[in-house]
Amino acid sequence: MSDQPWGDRDSRGEWQPSPLPKPGSLKNLWDVLWPYNLIYMALAVLVWLYLTPSLETTKNFEWGWMLFVYLRNVALVTVIAGGLHLWLYVAKTQGVKFKYNDKWMARQDKKFLFGNQTWDNIFWNLTSGCLIWSAYEVVTLWAFSNKLIPLVDFRENPVYFVLLMWAVIYLRYFHFYFVHWVSHWKPLFKISHYLHHKNINVGPWSGLSMHPIEHLLYFSGVLLHWVIPSSPAHAIFHLLHAGVSPALGHTSFHKLLTGKDDQGLVADHYFHYLHHRYFTVNFGVQEFPLDWWFKTVHDGSPESHAQMMAARKKKAGKAGADDPA
Numbered sequence: 001m002s003d004q005p006w007g008d009r010d011s012r013g014e015w016q017p018s019p020l021p022k023p024g025s026l027k028n029l030w031d032v033l034w035p036y037n038l039i040y041m042a043l044a045v046l047v048w049l050y051l052t053p054s055l056e057t058t059k060n061f062e063w064g065w066m067l068f069v070y071l072r073n074v075a076l077v078t079v080i081a082g083g084l085h086l087w088l089y090v091a092k093t094q095g096v097k098f099k100y101n102d103k104w105m106a107r108q109d110k111k112f113l114f115g116n117q118t119w120d121n122i123f124w125n126l127t128s129g130c131l132i133w134s135a136y137e138v139v140t141l142w143a144f145s146n147k148l149i150p151l152v153d154f155r156e157n158p159v160y161f162v163l164l165m166w167a168v169i170y171l172r173y174f175h176f177y178f179v180h181w182v183s184h185w186k187p188l189f190k191i192s193h194y195l196h197h198k199n200i201n202v203g204p205w206s207g208l209s210m211h212p213i214e215h216l217l218y219f220s221g222v223l224l225h226w227v228i229p230s231s232p233a234h235a236i237f238h239l240l241h242a243g244v245s246p247a248l249g250h251t252s253f254h255k256l257l258t259g260k261d262d263q264g265l266v267a268d269h270y271f272h273y274l275h276h277r278y279f280t281v282n283f284g285v286q287e288f289p290l291d292w293w294f295k296t297v298h299d300g301s302p303e304s305h306a307q308m309m310a311a312r313k314k315k316a317g318k319a320g321a322d323d324p325a
């Protein structure tokens with residue numbers, strides 16, 4: 001992916017990797033796990049085992065355990081998004097090497113709260129983001145405790161339990177594509193999704209920087225576990241994946257360097273970076289081919305770009321033809 005010399009920037013300071021390959025739909029069962037989704041899954045299991053109140057406790061809504069869930073989620077986002085921000089944007093350990101553009105987070109820009117992009121993004125993460133994530137989690141745990149939704153026990157159905165953990169990733173991808181696509185419907189974009197798209201240049205905190213209406217839709221995928229027999233572990237993984245994975249998906253860095261000779265972890269989210277740049281393409285994720293199937297893909301190639309421009313022209317022409325004036 002990073003076979004182009006990283007220093008080749010265009011006149012606007014943009015650097016781009018080679019065009020993105022189409023992912024296999026079911027061929028990539030392991031690829032889709034390794035490494036990040038497996039890390040998120042392991043983290044979710046640890047959170048479920050050690051940082052989640054027991055089903056006995058969650059039978060009744062009480063401020064103590066509900067506040068604990070919220071503060072734990074705040075801590076998760078702060079460690080992951082905050083850690084990436086400190087590493088890449090404060091310490092600037094690799095400068096703009098492997099960065100998709102050569103810009104940093106905006107300061108003194110009135111379109112952001114407090115005139116500062118980082119503080120604006122942090123605000124939406126820790127208030128609306130973590131509150132709505134935690135509210136979904138609290139109500140789901142309460143529903144499991146009171147046997148209002150179907151509960152699966154690992155000891156009784158270990159194979160189903162593990163397969164469903166893996167399937168959570170795919171449930172997320174489908175749900176995200178459609179919810180995100182709907183969020184670009186003009187009226188909804190105007191009242192909610194515009195807030196996420198204020199970030200054209202993105203950083204780790206931009207991932208979960210969304211309007212409360214968008215948070216309500218974005219985290220609603222967990223409601224699938226109200227229907228599909230699941231356990232708190234599945235619901236926690238679903239929400240945690242939605243809560244923390246956008247941080248890595250918005251770093252703006254293709255590779256996170258950890259050693260000499262450009263060694264490092266591939267962060268590789270040029271796909272979503274292009275969504276922030278062009279708005280009308282790449283509603284899903286690069287790991288699963290929904291955008292290829294629905295012809296909303298921009299893989300970074302000139303052909304893809306020409307297709308996007310043609311689609312826009314067609315849409316503009318149609319709008320013009322519909323216009324009675």
Ligand SMILES: [Zn+2]
Nearest residue numbers: 196207272276
């Ligand atoms: Zn985004």
Ligand SMILES: [Zn+2]
Nearest residue numbers: 180193197275
């Ligand atoms: Zn969008």
